[in-house]
Amino acid sequence: MSSPSEPIRFGTVGSPQTTPKSGTPAAIEHIRLLGMDHLEIAWVQSVRVSDKTCEAIRQTAEDHGVSLSVHAPYYINLNSQTADLMRKSDERLLQAARKGYLSGARDIVFHPGSYHEQPPESVYERVKEKLLEIRGILDEEGVTVTLRPETMGKSAMFGSLDEVIQLSRDIPGVMPCIDFAHLHARTGALNSYDEFASILKDVQDGLGQEGLENLHAHMSGIAYNDKGERHHLPLNEADLRYRELLQALLDFGVRGSIAVEAPEPFHVADALTLQATLRRLRDQQDEGDVEDSGEES
Numbered sequence: 001m002s003s004p005s006e007p008i009r010f011g012t013v014g015s016p017q018t019t020p021k022s023g024t025p026a027a028i029e030h031i032r033l034l035g036m037d038h039l040e041i042a043w044v045q046s047v048r049v050s051d052k053t054c055e056a057i058r059q060t061a062e063d064h065g066v067s068l069s070v071h072a073p074y075y076i077n078l079n080s081q082t083a084d085l086m087r088k089s090d091e092r093l094l095q096a097a098r099k100g101y102l103s104g105a106r107d108i109v110f111h112p113g114s115y116h117e118q119p120p121e122s123v124y125e126r127v128k129e130k131l132l133e134i135r136g137i138l139d140e141e142g143v144t145v146t147l148r149p150e151t152m153g154k155s156a157m158f159g160s161l162d163e164v165i166q167l168s169r170d171i172p173g174v175m176p177c178i179d180f181a182h183l184h185a186r187t188g189a190l191n192s193y194d195e196f197a198s199i200l201k202d203v204q205d206g207l208g209q210e211g212l213e214n215l216h217a218h219m220s221g222i223a224y225n226d227k228g229e230r231h232h233l234p235l236n237e238a239d240l241r242y243r244e245l246l247q248a249l250l251d252f253g254v255r256g257s258i259a260v261e262a263p264e265p266f267h268v269a270d271a272l273t274l275q276a277t278l279r280r281l282r283d284q285q286d287e288g289d290v291e292d293s294g295e296e297s
Contacts, residue, residue, distance in 0.1 A: 008249065009067055009257045010275040011038030013218065017264045024053075024103075025060040032064040036271060040069045040259035041105065047073065047095040051102055058104035067257055069107035069148075069216060072096035078130040079113040079123050079158060086130070093134055093147075101143045107216045107257070109177045112149040112167075113158045123158050128170055135173050147174045148216055153182035153229025160186070161199060165206040178203070178217045180245055181232065181261070185224035191241050196248035204252070215256035219245070219274060220267075234266035235273060246278045250285060 015027035016034060024041055031039045041057070043049070061068050073092045080086040097108045112131075115123050127149075135147065149167055152159030161183060164176040183190045183199065190199060203211040221238020223230040235242060260271035 006037055007255045008278060009037035010271050010278075011036045011040060011066070011257070011259055012267045012271050013040040013071055013259045013261045014042035014044075014267075015039075016268045018268055024057045028057070028060045028064055028066050028068075031066055034268065034272065036275060037065065038067045038069070038257045038259060040071050040109065041100070041103065042071050043096055043099075044071050044074050047092065047099050049099050049103075054099055054102035058102065061104050068100075068103060068105035069109055069257060069259060070096050070100035070103070070105045071259075072108055072110040074111060076110045077113040078127040079116060079118070081116060090130070090134060094137060097134075097138055097143050097145050097147065098141070101145050106145055107148050107175075107177075108145050109148045109150055109216070109218075111152060111157070111159065112164070115156060115158055120158070120160075120163075124163060124166070127158060127163075128167060131167060131171055131174060135171055139173070145173075146214075146216075148177035149174065150177040150218070151179045151182050151186070153179070153185040153222065153224065155186055155228050157228075161202060165202060165211075168207055168211070175207070175211070175214060175216070176203070178215065179219075179261075180217060181220045181222035181238075181240060182218070182229060184240060185222045185229040188224070188226070191239065193241075193244040193248055196245045197252070200248055200252045200254065212252055213255045215254050217256070217258045218261050219258055220261040220270065232261050232263050234262050235270045242274060243277060243281070246274065247281055250278070250282055 011031055016030050019027045019030040028039055076089045076092050080089050093110055100108050112127055149164045151161055151164055168174045168176055221233035221235045221240050223233050260267050262270040
């Protein structure tokens, strides 16, 4: 069984499909039974959970040594084009943060919005203004979660790597969710060791060592075209060079959590594959270090 002290904790986005009964507490127990350390609660349609259930989630995660994040509803758009849509968007993110905090989650992942064919620079300023407002409300309420705008897989969506890093520089309590598959689909590139290293170097340059030691990421295979993401794929059907990605994470000393978004019924298998591959690469690296030190002595 894996340890909650693992430098990088793996899990699934949403309950593993092999969980024997419904409910997030059962999913947490099953994640631990599978030998993983993390669960991203998928409140992607709406946040409808009682405070009592939140307490049960928090206690179960604490008892089993499983860290939690929340994926907030898809319908958040910090560049909404009407006051009513903006109000609803704000409330979805606030509720995900409030209920996530009560549940013991400390990372709240969300899709930041759309450009709506507006200049990226002006959209950035609007998203920043809204996120500052929401962060201020949560701070006043003592909701000490990290808001994590996700890198997005389509060029029409706000959420480039530079944008989410800059938001994290400009707003305390905000850090990126780096979705490596989305970045690959968005650019058609960023799929080699050197390119993965460049992503991590950008995070390090923008956010310091904390950006690497407090990383939250998504991984999966992905189908894409010239407009970007189409849909997620299992690893064995995709072109994501995940071994090179995992090696880059090791070489940069990354710590944090990785949630796997492969489509069912593959997300458990893919999460376990990524976890096992990282450990194998780490063991090989450690063995090489021992051999090198033996030669020098």
